[in-house]
């Protein structure tokens with residue numbers, strides 16, 4: 147099948163990481179430019195593979211190069227709505243190629259070629275051949291496929307511009323639709339290969355957290371492959387219109403997470419937030435000191451006011467977990483009127499990187515726009531508190547309410563864990579994040595663990 151490609155092609159290479167020491171070159175990524183795009187077209191020259199710009203043999207070891215992948219596909223049953231779904235598989239299928247690492251999606255792709263594969267004679271045209279064969283195999287409705295790989299800087303820049311306008315057109319299509327207008331939602335378990343309990347719920351208001359798949363894309367994908375990783379979920383009974391809790395979504399999450407979780411709230415980061423895989427475009431995180439929420443995206447390289455960067459934030463909640471006070475999300479969700487509505491929506495957002503704030507500015511209520519801090523306004527929790535006070539941010543009202551005397555209910559507990567557990571901490575007082583005007587304070591909390599791992603840097 148892949149006779150003339152000098153490296154192996156197999157799903158067993160998915161998850162292969164190429165560290166800087168083993169890297170021949172880096173393609174696209176945060177320090178360069180790149181994108182991937184699938185277009186359904188009537189006029190496709192089947193089997194055509196073209197590399198525009200330097201091939202790997204003309205590149206210098208250790209350097210970074212611009213990189214774009216354009217896949218044009220045609221077929222009688224192919225619809226434009228399938229472009230996003232086919233495109234989302236580029237990540238997985240590229241990673242079948244031994245010595246080729248692909249991360250992220252759309253114009254955030256970040257790839258590396260391993261030194262060993264380069265030494266075996268692997269070239270970008272071989273990547274094109276592998277994609278061409280594997281995509282036809284995975285999607286029998288693709289009758290013709292042509293691949294163009296760009297590495298010449300100017301061509302890549304032009305291509306990225308075109309790709310971004312295609313993404314915007316796809317994203318805006320779902321904006322006029324809301325959860326009330328449809329009878330079905332969709333689920334996606336494509337990321338279970340590395341996050342086994344993760345299931346994305348995609349509604350018109352909440353596109354997939356990778357940002358690559360919206361409700362229309364799912365509708366087209368589920369129609370052509372009902373047994374595939376994207377499936378239909380009847381809407382079921384609405385249990386809570388504010389948090390976005392539905393009977394059928396709870397059942398789906400329980401089923402697809404192998405009973406790890408039994409509930410999901412679409413529009414909250416508290417209680418039962420959406421699971422997070424690792425592909426999310428951004429993370430929403432609770433800031434207990436101001437009872438507000440911050441959002442940081444993958445491209446933001448600095449520290450959040452919490453003193454940690456996106457990568458550390460992502461580490462807290464990825465892998466298919468539901469973590470109270472954290473949720474992976476896509477930037478497009480921030481344009482939905484239901485955006486974190488159970489937590490207060492934009493009235494609860496206190497910090498955003500400037501780049502994201504500018505992208506979603508139109509969706510932020512006008513009176514809140516200058517009350518939400520960015521990295522240009524604050525760099526620490528202390529400064530954030532000052533900023534929110536100066537701007538009279540609505541969270542101040544929440545803080546005042548929370549600071550008001552609470553009607554206290556004390557629950558005494560004496561339980562000790564069953565089994566072989568070790569007590570490794572005792573904390574005199576600890577507040578845990580909650581919503582809905584409730585404060586939970588643990589007094590004299592004892593923390594037990596089944597195993598304690600001590601790692602030295």
Ligand code: SF4
Nearest residue numbers: 334336337346354356
């Ligand atoms: S992030 Fe969600 S929608 Fe996107 S590929 Fe993964 S499981 Fe599917």
